[in-house]
Amino acid sequence: MEGVGGGDAGSAVAPLAKWRDELSRAFQYYLDRSTPNPVHRWLGTLAVVAVYVLRVFYVQGFYIVSYGLGIYILNLLIGFLSPKVDPELEALDGASLPTRGSDEFKPFIRRLPEFKFWYSITKAFCVAFLMTFFSVFDVPVFWPILLFYWVVLFTLTMKRQIMHMIKYKYVPFSIGKQRYTGKRPDAANSD
Template structure:
């Protein structure tokens, strides 16, 4: 009988290479889509509309849709919320910059747009 240890290693190596190649290509297209926010959002809305029509015509996947809706709502809340709560920071007094090196950032999102998308 032959040992199966060598067979497992020979199967895993091509899968790891394929996964690495796929991750590299996926990151390439993500980087290329970064300067096009309108097209990204339109594509997302089109994909959501297709999913909604599919659920409507198949008349199923309501539980999955409910879970996805809750997840997207959670992301939306993170996208619209500030990174630091202004009410807690107001206790310290004025938060305006005091030095030339301080940067005044009136609103920093908790979840950046690209991660929300």
């Protein structure tokens, strides 16, 4: 008699857990397939951004949500542009960036890899888009003040990041595969 009531609840949970596992597996499959296609991933994210911007423009609200989204994206951008090991902290340990040609080469490794950067931004825009359907998040504010404050915050933060890049001589971007060539012959020797 005791097992009759408990079996009904257990049988209802099993299909739900199976469905959730299948959905999770399918999502991970498509996420894995998108990994080697950064252009397609970013184009998809631009489409999500366009939908969000159109929604905010159409509704004429949700400026606090947009401001919070902007701050979050700025935080992600700093992680994307920063090295995994901060040279300021590394200098305290005795190791430092190479300063001479004979020093060991250390490649630039990001604190936040590109895939996680893309995934976090896409998730953030999706969550912000869903938040625009709930009026509790539509706090009335004077949006030009928020925009001005965000621009000032962005400018100061990027200035500090660029100064850090200049001080420790690293560039977080690389375009294509580097090609190395041998020494070029002198013009006088080519005759």
